[in-house]
Amino acid sequence: MATRTGVTPELEAAAERAQARRGLLVSLPAYVYLVVFFAIPLVIVFVVSVFGRRNPRGATVYGAPSLDAYRKIFEPGPDGSYLVLEIVWRSLWLSVLTTVICLLLAYPLAYYIGTRSPRVRNVLLVLVMIPFWSNFLVRTYAWRVLLGRSGPVTAVTSALGLTDTPMIFTVNAVLIGLVYGFLPFMVLPLYAAIERMDWSLVEAARDLYASGWQAFRKVTWPLSRPGVIAGSILVFIPAFGAYVTPEILGGSKTTLLGSYIVRQFLQARDAPFGSALSFVLMSVMLGATIVYFRTGGKTL
Amino acid sequence: MTSRWVNRVLGLHSWVVYLFFYAPIAVLVFLSFNDNRLVTVWTGASLRWYREMLQNDQVLAAIRNSLIVAAVSTLVSVILGTAAALGLERFRWKGRQLFDGLLYLPIIIPDVTMAVMMLLFFVQVFGFVELAFGPRIGLGLATISLSHIAFNISFVAVVVRARLAGLDPALEEAAADLYADRRRAFLHVTLPLIMPGVLGGALLALTLSLDDVVITSFVSGPGSTTLPVYVFGLVKRGVTPLINAVSTVMLVASMLLVFVSLVFQRGDGKVPKGTRQ
Structure with a gap:
């Protein structure tokens, strides 16, 4: 002033x-x-x-x-198996895998959208936004129909002679549901990063005889990194705490942390243990978010 | 810039991803018009399940509950969220940073944790009220609305703040120089300028409220089921043509919201990012 x-x-x-x-x-x-x-x-x-x-x-x-409720996470159950750790581990690798697959699918798409003419770009962007805003439960339910016993996907795989057993209630079904549910969360920040990129830098690299791949590795990728980090956090966080997707597409052997916590309250009636698990879940998310802000992310 | 060959592969990939986005939704909508009781056995097109949906009292009650909660929670959170955005973006005050952090938490926190929080909180409050004043109260539309407001305030505030941050403070200063008092400057200058942000925040709040399953199912009581919670309960028991019809209606509703938001956001060029599942 x-x-x-x-x-x-x-x-x-x-x-x-x-x-x-x-x-x-x-x-x-x-x-x-x-x-x-x-x-x-x-x-x-x-x-x-x-x-x-x-x-x-x-x-x-x-x-x-x-700290008994917290200790219970690391203790074997009555049958001697480390049930809670298994569930945490399953949630972790499934959410990491979901994030990686989303990144692999979304990056080329975001790049493609970002390099179109403004008019085409807007149409393609709206086509990503529609699933982004659509009801998550309904979108997950669609896969229950598709992957079910007499669903279209099962019909195709058995017609091709691949397999007769439907994919529903397996880990793969949960993975598909997670990727499908959170993919728009990856596309939008990636697009935002690629769109505001300074393309003259890529041109400069090409003028200095960098190959297309080299220019991508040394210029485009580093410049789009904020989008990569933002998108990864936006996918990882809800995937790690997912409840709706494993409940609808998963089975008894694919319980994830979110469902397990809910079960502590609605079935096992063990509020202290459920609270401890919720607190651990929240701490992981906070950690991931702090990493995100430290690396310079702004859009949430 | 990019070679022709790379461009073609990228284009093809994009088509495949869009197919992945839309094929499941298209199949679901298509099957909702199936006359057969079995979802995947096509016997002919009919509106049978839509008729059945309109005659189903539980569905209608759930729709009513959803709309009440969405309207109340959106209205309250838009007012509180916009005020919070203004307070954080336009003023410097002690405790501002603490509030900033608190405001971000509901966005980051997993749905399941928040659901647990709200349930335990209301149980404690109910216990206290019964002990101190006598009346027995329980979970219902009020607790659902209170919980939805708790997460929606933050989303509204983030969207409005993004809009405020991009605004030239000179415009408000000009109003002050022209002897507009604070109230007038706000009503005639600031508010119209941040309106796209406020409306964007409102639509986001509305969508989040209409979508929420986890938190709502924890804080709803008998008779206060919302549509997503009701559908979720049905889905867990299996696939039925009735769910397909209800799902299609929900999809159409969210798409209408997208188009409304696009109309409001035109010229603004920015879409509010970040939402919970």
Whole structure:
């Protein structure tokens, strides 16, 4: 702000105080709302995970603080198998694989859209936005129909003599559902990064006798990296905590962390353990997001 | 720039990806017009399942609940979210950064964690109310709306802030120089300028509220089922032609929202990015 004549330091300080008061006042309703309906619930989850115990009737009683609920994640179950760790591991590699496949599918598409004329570009972009905004549950359900026992995909694979067993309720079905569900989340940030790229740099590389591949490796790819990171985070986070997709397309052997947490509340009635798992899940997400912001991401 | 050959491969790849995007939806819509009770056995085109849907009281009640929750949560979160965006983008104040962080959390947090949070919170509150005042209250449309507002405020704020950040503060200063008071400057200068952002935020909030399954299923009580939660319950039991019809209606509704948002955002050139599943 330009200093004007006649503005004393006292006046400026008063103006600053007034500004601070107004800023707080304007934000206050949302602030209070989020403290009551978000921060306090978050604290409650933590309190339940540390102070809560499940009594034999499935109710939660409170006692001295302990990390038992967290320890349970690393302990073998009654049958001696490390069920929870298996589920966490499965969620992790499935979400990483989903992210990689989405990147491989989305990058060439985003590049293609970004290099079209503005008119074609807008049409292609809207065609990505429609699935992006469409109901996630419905889009996942479509695959239940496609991959089901008498579904079209099964009909095709058995006609080709590949396999008669439907893909539904397998890990592959969950993977397809995750990729299908989150692919638009990858395309849009990638497109944004490629679209605002300075193409004269690529031309300069080509003028200096770089091959097409070299120019891509040394110029295009590094310049589009913010989009790659943003898209990867936007796919990885919801995929790791996915609940709807494994519930609809997966089976008893493909339980993911999201479904397992829900089960702790709706079936096992073990609120402390479910709370501990939710807290761990949230911490992983926060970690991933901090990495994202550290690497210079801005669009969320 | 790119060789012809590379261009062709890229074009072909794009067609395949678009096919991947749209084929499942197209099959679903097509099958919703199947007359047969078995989803994948085609016996003829009919609107039978749409008729059945309109006669199904549970579906109609779920649609009504969804619309109530979406309207309430969008309205409240647009007002609170826009105010929060203004407070963060236009003023410097103590505690601003803490609020900034708190505002981002609902976007980052996984649905399942938020669902758990809201359930445990409401259970505690209900217990407290019963102990202190006596009346027994339970989960219902109010708890669903309160939870939806909690995540929608953040999404609205992010979209409106993006719009505010791209705005020239000189316009507001000019209004002040022309002796407009704060209220007038806001109503006649700032608000019209950020309107595309506010509407974009509202559409995002509406979509997220109409889509949510996980959080809603945790905080809904008997009789307060929303459409996605109802459909999710049906889907878990199997595939039926009725679900296909309801799904098609939901798809058409979201596509209408996309087109409305495109009309509003025209000239703005930017689409709000980032949404929960």
